[in-house]
Amino acid sequence: MAQAKDKNMNNKNNQADTGMVIGRHAAQAAINSTQPVNKVYIQEKLKSDALHDLAVSARKKGIVVSRVPKNKLDMLSDHQNHQGVIVSVAPFQYAELDDLFAKADEAGEPPFFLILDEIEDPHNLGSIIRTADAAGVHGVIIPKRRAVQLTATVTKTSTGAVEYIPVMRASNLTAVVKELKKRGVWVFGTDMAGQDYRQFDGASPTALVIGNEGKGISPLLKKNCDGMLTIPMGGHVQSLNASVAASLLMYQVYTSRGK
Known part of the structure; x- marks a missing residue:
């Protein structure tokens, strides 16, 4: 099965x-x-x-x-x-990790990346990429397997933002996280028990990990993060749509960088 x-x-x-x-x-x-x-x-x-x-x-x-x-x-x-x-x-050309760093260098800004752990809904991926373009993200990293790729639905939902945000496909997200840390990037995931995202300062080179819509971040990936961020909620449903959660975190980095 x-x-x-x-x-x-x-x-x-x-x-x-x-x-x-x-x-x-x-x-x-x-x-x-x-x-x-x-x-x-x-x-x-x-x-x-x-x-x-x-x-x-x-x-x-x-x-x-x-x-x-x-x-x-x-x-x-x-x-x-x-x-x-x-x-x-023509078929979409996925980026390499160096391309993401190059985009940050071109902008003269500390790197700001998103790592999406098995996002399955193309509308979520498209919406996340659209917000990433608005919030100054320099690149998005997705897994090659068990996750939605750049489909026509993703492109439409992003309203064309996929043309401006480099997207990398990785065989192993944990290996990418380890490489990012070697290159001076701080990696933060999301969890119910973590630092209040409103106090998070993303001025340094930063990568945010957004987990699967149902399972969240995989245990091994979570283990390799430098820290966890949480989004306080007061309602009865203690979870947010992946694209909404990603948007809040991205704009916290955006505002902490003085934008």
């Missing part, structure tokens, strides 16, 4: 690089990026200034724009809300 589960998860992850960017904001970000774009599909007979501007941008860059029926877009997007546009791109 375990082998079958792993196989199904691997098949799901293999669909990550579908090459389809869905939705207007995500499509515009893809066109504006350096990522190779194969073609832009726009729904025929749909009048929209935003779609017109998007088509103009694409043609200026020499990208083929094709007007197609709505059912074609429905099929390409697996019946998601495509907003009348889909961009076919």
Whole structure:
């Protein structure tokens, strides 16, 4: 049963690089990026200034724009809300760890990374990446297995932020944490018993570990963190959505850096 589960998860992850960017904001970000774009599909007979501007941008860059029926877009997007546009791109190029440090160096800031431990919901991943872009994160690290990858849904939910935030895939997150610590980065996880996140100072090189929606952070990964942060709650449900928890922690680092 375990082998079958792993196989199904691997098949799901293999669909990550579908090459389809869905939705207007995500499509515009893809066109504006350096990522190779194969073609832009726009729904025929749909009048929209935003779609017109998007088509103009694409043609200026020499990208083929094709007007197609709505059912074609429905099929390409697996019946998601495509907003009348889909961009076919080359498979997403994942970053290396050095790329994440390079982005921090380019910004002239102490490194600030996110480590996502087996996040399974593509909407959570997309939302986290969107907030990461706003909060000055220099890179996101995800596992290669048992976690959602960069799918079309993730790209759409991020509203194109995946084009600006380097995303690294790691075979072993614990090994990455150990390497980050060797390079002077402090690594903090989340736990019910930990330092109040509102007193946390993230001005130093920092990596935050966000755990799985149901299981939290794996024991081995938690063991290798430098410390734990907790988000005080006064309600009856003592847990937060992974993307909400990540947002609170990211903005604590953002504000502690004087931004």
